[in-house]
Amino acid sequence: TKIEQEYARNVRDNQEKLEFTPDELKGLPQSYIDGLKKNDKGNYLLGFEYPEYRPFMELADNDDARKRYQIAFTRRGGEKNLALLKQAMDLRYELAKLFGKANYAEWVLQKRMAKTPEAVNKFLADVHATVAPLEQKEVDTLRAFKAKTLNIPLEQATIERWSEAYWSEKLRKAEYQVDQE
Numbered sequence: 001t002k003i004e005q006e007y008a009r010n011v012r013d014n015q016e017k018l019e020f021t022p023d024e025l026k027g028l029p030q031s032y033i034d035g036l037k038k039n040d041k042g043n044y045l046l047g048f049e050y051p052e053y054r055p056f057m058e059l060a061d062n063d064d065a066r067k068r069y070q071i072a073f074t075r076r077g078g079e080k081n082l083a084l085l086k087q088a089m090d091l092r093y094e095l096a097k098l099f100g101k102a103n104y105a106e107w108v109l110q111k112r113m114a115k116t117p118e119a120v121n122k123f124l125a126d127v128h129a130t131v132a133p134l135e136q137k138e139v140d141t142l143r144a145f146k147a148k149t150l151n152i153p154l155e156q157a158t159i160e161r162w163s164e165a166y167w168s169e170k171l172r173k174a175e176y177q178v179d180q181e
Contacts, residue, residue, distance in 0.1 A: 003088045010077035010084070017045040018072055020065055027061035029181045048076050057162065058169040070162035142167045145174070 021043050025033055032055050036044045046052045046069070053073055060066055092104035101107040105117040114120045139159050146167050147157035159167060172178045 003084050007081050007084045010081050014048055014076045017047050018069060019043045019045055024062045024065035027059045048073055057165040063163060067162040145171045
């Protein structure tokens, strides 16, 4: 529990800021930009709170800037949290062994509805089999929209983790005239 709390605190209290140039903020509404802090070089500093992160990922036109922000966002907590994860995994494995179980999943599931890791894996495989084609259909729709918008061949229109929210928002605006601003 202490490790979990420290891990969450490292994510929550992360004071790191990423620096973005004014050009990297193109596509964002002025109301968003006005709320950001600047450094002495005239660049904008963004943290990892959702009110800063989500609009940037949905609206910033610069793909490289979105990629950089997304990677940094998923690494909040840094190296300290990697060490905590390792420590938690080791303790969970030790706990399972003390109770004669092969692994932590086997130990933790014994009193839950699923009972076994195999039951959980079967359930997840069933969910995946149902959801994967739907997800692929959504990705294909975004790819087709991106190809049409950029006037590029469909094969070149890839949707990456950092571009999914951006192209979803562009599609929402184009198809349904929905503008969050």
